[in-house]
Amino acid sequence: MGFQLFGKEHIAMLTVIAVLTAIVVVIYVRHEKIRHRLLLVIAFLLPIMEVVKIILLTSWGQMGLGFLPLHLCSLAIYLYPPVAIMKPGKVRNVIGGFCCTVLLPATIAALLFPDWTMYPITGIMSLLSFAWHTLQLMLPLCLLITGEIRPVFRDLWKSILMLFVFAIPIYLFDRITAYNYWFLLQPVPGTPLEALYQTFGEKGYVAALAGLAVAVICATQGVISVVRNLSLEPRRHQKNL
Secondary structure (H helix, E strand, C coil), X not given: CCCCCCCHHHXXXXXXXXXXXXXXXXXXXHCHHHHHHHHHHHHHHHHHHHHHHHHHHHHXXXXXXXXXXXXXXXXXXXXXXXXXXXXXXXXXXXXXXXXXXXXXXXXXXXHHCCCCCCCCCCCXXXXXXXXXXXXXXXHHHXXXXXXXXXXXXXXXXXXXXXXXXXXXXXXXXXXXXXXXXHHCXXXXXXXXXXXXXXXXXXXXXXXXXXXXXXXXXXXXXXXXXXXXXXXXXXXXXXXXX
């Protein structure tokens, strides 16, 4: 028996995730000497946990094409380690910007509307999924709050372009195999994507999904910019005194 979206168990889990994320972010911000090591731990735990999941599924005889690391959130496996390893520079800023404007809202959406509700919330698969997405949430928040990655609107096209470049082979894979990575063929029931599908139908769903993705990326950048400006305002005021 699984768990219900926004039921007591789900809300309790989200509360725990929020507290743990806040603790890790505070530690990252206050202890500059361990930042790099903490970033490496977070980044490399993701592929390690993915391997653990695949081993478990294989041992249970359940591993198949539907459990490959091809989800949108799975991009963190391939992008977080380079961000953690690279020194500050243009390439790191582009990849980091994608992580902050695309993967961050995708992670939040995955935690709010998980597609693993068929598992018991305290079951190994459910706990792995929540833990995995919690780690995915921590890294971009740490980089944003410390200012190590500073996404700006003029570079937003790079994140959007990267998203569509990644999406094309996933869409082709879904069409060929009839699997539903990135939810490009159909939405998860009970999520906002279901309303999108019902409104635009099967033929218009992908185009509507692309438009929604661009809107969410722009909105995320807007929130980041507003928060950054608000955090800088007290410093500007102090300089003027």
